[in-house]
Amino acid sequence: MIIKRGIGVNIGIAIGKVFIIRDDNVVIEKRNLPKEKIKEEINRYKMALSKTKEEIDIIKAQVLEALGKQHAKLIDAHSMILKDPLITKEVINLISTQMCNAEYALSIKIEETIKKFDKINDTFFTEKKNEIIDVSRRIIFNLINVSRSFLKETKEPIIIVANNIYPSELLNIRKYPNVLAFCINLGSKTSHTALFAQNMGIPAVVGLGDITKIVKDGDSIIVNGEEGSVIISPTDEIIDVYKKKKEQLHKNELYLSKIKKLPTITRDNKKINLMINLDSQDNLGDCSSLNSDGIGLFRTEFLYLNRDNIPSEEEQTDVYRKVLNSVGDLPVIIRTADIGADKVSNIGIKDVGKETNPFMGFRGIRLFLRYPQLLKSQIKAIYRASQRSNARIMIPMVTSVDEIIQVRNIIEDIKKELVEQNIQFNQDIPLGIMVEIPSSAIIIDYILDYVDFISVGTNDLIQYLLAVDRVNQYVSNMYDPFHPAVLRILNLIFQSAHKKGKKVSVCGEMACDYLGSMALIALGVDSMSVPLKMFLKVKQHIRNLNYEKLLSISTKILNADNSTAIIEILQNELANHGN
Amino acid sequence: MIRKEIVVINEQGLHARPCGMLSNLAMRFESEIKIIKDGYEVNAKSVMGLLTLAASKGSKIILIANGRDEKEATWEIEKLFESKFDEE
Numbered sequence: 068m069i070i071k072r073g074i075g076v077n078i079g080i081a082i083g084k085v086f087i088i089r090d091d092n093v094v095i096e097k098r099n100l101p102k103e104k105i106k107e108e109i110n111r112y113k114m115a116l117s118k119t120k121e122e123i124d125i126i127k128a129q130v131l132e133a134l135g136k137q138h139a140k141l142i143d144a145h146s147m148i149l150k151d152p153l154i155t156k157e158v159i160n161l162i163s164t165q166m167c168n169a170e171y172a173l174s175i176k177i178e179e180t181i182k183k184f185d186k187i188n189d190t191f192f193t194e195k196k197n198e199i200i201d202v203s204r205r206i207i208f209n210l211i212n213v214s215r216s217f218l219k220e221t222k223e224p225i226i227i228v229a230n231n232i233y234p235s236e237l238l239n240i241r242k243y244p245n246v247l248a249f250c251i252n253l254g255s256k257t258s259h260t261a262l263f264a265q266n267m268g269i270p271a272v273v274g275l276g277d278i279t280k281i282v283k284d285g286d287s288i289i290v291n292g293e294e295g296s297v298i299i300s301p302t303d304e305i306i307d308v309y310k311k312k313k314e315q316l317h318k319n320e321l322y323l324s325k326i327k328k329l330p331t332i333t334r335d336n337k338k339i340n341l342m343i344n345l346d347s348q349d350n351l352g353d354c355s356s357l358n359s360d361g362i363g364l365f366r367t368e369f370l371y372l373n374r375d376n377i378p379s380e381e382e383q384t385d386v387y388r389k390v391l392n393s394v395g396d397l398p399v400i401i402r403t404a405d406i407g408a409d410k411v412s413n414i415g416i417k418d419v420g421k422e423t424n425p426f427m428g429f430r431g432i433r434l435f436l437r438y439p440q441l442l443k444s445q446i447k448a449i450y451r452a453s454q455r456s457n458a459r460i461m462i463p464m465v466t467s468v469d470e471i472i473q474v475r476n477i478i479e480d481i482k483k484e485l486v487e488q489n490i491q492f493n494q495d496i497p498l499g500i501m502v503e504i505p506s507s508a509i510i511i512d513y514i515l516d517y518v519d520f521i522s523v524g525t526n527d528l529i530q531y532l533l534a535v536d537r538v539n540q541y542v543s544n545m546y547d548p549f550h551p552a553v554l555r556i557l558n559l560i561f562q563s564a565h566k567k568g569k570k571v572s573v574c575g576e577m578a579c580d581y582l583g584s585m586a587l588i589a590l591g592v593d594s595m596s597v598p599l600k601m602f603l604k605v606k607q608h609i610r611n612l613n614y615e616k617l618l619s620i621s622t623k624i625l626n627a628d629n630s631t632a633i634i635e636i637l638q639n640e641l642a643n644h645g646n
Numbered sequence: 647m648i649r650k651e652i653v654v655i656n657e658q659g660l661h662a663r664p665c666g667m668l669s670n671l672a673m674r675f676e677s678e679i680k681i682i683k684d685g686y687e688v689n690a691k692s693v694m695g696l697l698t699l700a701a702s703k704g705s706k707i708i709l710i711a712n713g714r715d716e717k718e719a720t721w722e723i724e725k726l727f728e729s730k731f732d733e734e
Contacts, residue, residue: 147666150673152691183698195662195697375661 068301071275074254075295076261078600079270080313081248082306085286085299086225087279088232095207098168105166109159112169115209120149122205144195148202153180170210177203201233226250226288230279237263248290250278250297264292266349272297323603328358331606337614340594342398343602344574348386350599351393357603361397361457363596364522364574365390367404367445371411377441383448391456398457400522400572400596402501403445405431405463411441426536431464436473446474447481450492458496461522465500465507471517474498501574503527508556515567522596523560525575525583529553548577549630549637554586558625561591572596581608582637588612589621616640647712648720656730659702664731669693671726677713679723690723 100108123145131139148154153176161172180199184192224245230252232240237260240246247269254260254273264271270292282288282299289298289309298305331341342363343354354362370378370386391399407422407430422428435442449458462474475498485492497519502508508528515521525548530537532552535545547553564571570593577583578595584605587595597605620640627633654660660668672679672690679690683705688695690709701707711719 144662147669147693151669151694152689153694180694180698187698187700192697199694375658375663 068305069281069299071272071278071281071297071299073250073272073275073278073295073297074261075292076264076271076273077269077292078316079248079268079292080309080316081226081270081290081292082309082313083224083226083247083288085228085282085284085288087282087284088227088229088236089279095170095174097171100166100168102166105163108162108169111210112159112162112173115169115206116149116155118209119202119205120146122209123149123202144198145202148199149206154202154206170207173203173206173210197231197233204233226290228278228282228288232260232263241267248292249273250275250282250288250290252276252278323607326603326607326610327356329606329610330358331360331609333609333612333614333617335614339588339609339614340572341602341606341609342400342572342574342594342596344596344598345390348389351390353599355393355395357599357606359394359397359602360594361394362390362399363572363594364461365399365401367402368406368410371404371406377411377444380444380448380451383445384451387449387452387458391453391458396457398459400459400461400499401449402461402463403432403435403442405501406434408434411438426530432462432470432474433464436470439477442474442477443481446478447484450481450485450496451490453493453496454491455493458493459499459520460496461499461501463501463524464504465502465514466504467506468510468513468517471498471500471514475517502560503531505532505556508560511560512563512567515563515569518569520570520572521560521564522572522574523557525553525557525573525577528556528575529577532556547630548580548583549586549633551628551630551633554590554625554633557587558590564593565591570594579605581641582634584608585612585617585637585640586624586633588614589617589624591618591621616643647710648716650709650720650724652707652709652724652727654701654703654705654707655727657703659705660696660699662697665693665696667731668723668726669696671722672719675711675713675715675719675722677711677716677719679712679719680710682708682710 123142127139127142127146130142154173158169158172158176161167161175162169165172177199181196184196184199222245224247226248227240227246228250231254232249232251246267249260249264249269249271251260251271251273252275261271261273270290272290272292272295275297278297286300287306289301289306291297291309298309301309330338332338340360342361343357343359344364344366345351345354345362346366347369367383370383387401390401407425407428409422409425411434429437432442435445446460449460452458462471465471478498482492482494499518499520499522500507500514501524502511502514502521503524503526505528507514508523511521526537529535529546529548529550533545533547533550535542535547537543537546561571572594573587573592574596578587579597579601584595588609595605617640620636623636624633627636656664658664669691680687681690681696681699682688683699683701686699688699690696699705699707709720709723711723713719
């Protein structure tokens with residue numbers, strides 16, 4: 068039995084047999100051809116190219132439909148590679164001069180290019196390399212007439228193990244319900260394989276390094292998407308343990324699906340607004356089925372990642388419109404992108420080099436006010452997308468009133484432009500800020516005069532307030548949502564907002580925590596926003612709470628001088644709620 | 647044959663999108679079009695070739711066009727570099 072750790076992608080456990088997809092399943096040998104056969108060989112190659120083009124066009128249409136624009140763009144790159152003279156001309160020249168077979172000539176040319184790419188030390192080129200390999204594999208498969216539907220042979224449930232799964236193969240895999248999970252050598256949480264596994268709703272572990280070398284076809288394997296681990300050739304006892312875990316997960320899911328339609332109310336019928344955090348446009352369908360109170364945080368960073376240009380106003384308008392339409396009249400709080408300069412340095416903005424402390428550096432509204440065209444295109448797109456919907460705009464990393472005034476001025480300019488361009492738009496989109504830097508919390512009463520709502524990002528607020536980096540193993544244990552300073556600052560924010568008649572929400576992880584959400588409700592939060600996958604758990608938790616009782620402990624938790632005491636008060640309360 | 651020296655002035659240099667635009671433009675011409683950087687020569691119609699130049703902002707490249715429509719080709723390609731590949 069061997070245990071390997073990688074990056075888990077989707078919660079869930081799969082138990083099955085290994086099915087390896089090998090990269091090197093075609094051996095290409097040089098065949099020398101007589102002169103009279105060369106013309107025929109070139110024709111054979113041209114036929115393979117046109118067949119590959121057809122395939123890529125079909126895949127593009129399918130990807131667009133199944134996975135959306137972001138993925139389809141990748142296929143555009145494939146079309147581009149396919150019409151490259153390196154492939155359309157140089158390979159043909161090589162067939163004539165070397166008097167050899169097409170697959171050999173192609174593999175020589177591809178190898179040459181890849182070697183050049185390998186010399187450039189940039190992750191961008193690694194990705195490009197994979198695209199080139201994917202296209203050349205397609206051409207070669209068409210030349211030797213191998214059917215690529217490699218999964219047809221197998222009917223029993225399998226777990227796919229591969230070095231990497233190419234985008235074109237992912238669609239093929241989709242057709243086979245007997246694929247239970249993926250284990251991949253390469254990849255990260257945002258790689259195509261990871262997104263695809265989420266889309267299919269099956270667990271996957273990526274970034275495993277050398278899993279293809281460790282397993283054989285038919286080996287038993289357990290994939291644990293939550294922990295990001297795989298167990299190869301597990302003992303019978305271990306299999307039993309995981310079967311039970313799997314059943315438990317399944318039971319929980321069933322239970323949670325029962326409360327999907329129910330409202331988020333406490334035992335004593337107090338409605339708590341519970342919203343969803345989203346960081347892409349991928350799971351919109353799921354949001355509408357959960358009976359939520361809207362999207363409390365729509366992160367827009369994904370629009371800027373993995374690309375080499377700035378998302379256009381049109382592209383953004385499309386995305387925002389889609390998100391707004393998906394929830395009808397419910398509010399959607401769109402946060403302008405909180406990215407660092409490193410994310411835009413390749414798209415026309417001066418590279419600031421490596422920041423020693425990007426966490427406190429040039430990011431969020433700081434970057435967007437320095438390059439107002441970035442902010443303008445986002446806000447204008449939101450205005451254009453929100454004619455008849457409930458959009459709200461939220462600004463990240465705000466530290467002062469002055470920043471909000473600058474944003475408001477930009478919004479006024481945009482409105483004038485829209486009027487001039489005769490574009491219909493919603494006149495009154497509420498503007499809010501993310502309260503995550505202690506300075507903005509301390510002057511929150513001033514800030515509230517300039518905004519329509521506020522949302523507290525507890526993760527960053529706690530880190531900045533306690534000067535604790537959560538990913539630093541030596542101090543991460545000091546990250547403490549129940550530190551009296553945290554509760555005090557939250558109380559200050561909530562009270563100030565209510566005094567000015569404004570709403571305050573919380574969109575950090577504290578809202579997902581059993582005791583954390585209790586503390587927030589006790590202190591008077593108006594709404595909470597949690598990640599999609601936590602939504603039903605939090606809803607269930609709230610449905611077990613007693614609102615009046617929680618309010619009665621607020622003074623107690625505010626008067627305790629250490630977090631252990633605060634946690635104890637909350638735990639006692641949690642234990643009593645059953646009664 | 648026309649030979650022109652060009653300086654890459656767009657911020658991102660010859661990254662994926664500019665390479666795609668340049669090779670698409672070059673493909674519209676019949677002439678043979680080459681780009682040379684530091685003595686290393688690639689076919690301007692090849693997006694993969696252009697990428698391997700890894701030409702960043704400030705790089706000096708040499709454009710060579712040879713064929714019936716070499717004038718138009720040189721003119722259009724120069725314009726594309728000057729337009730900074732529509733960055734923004």
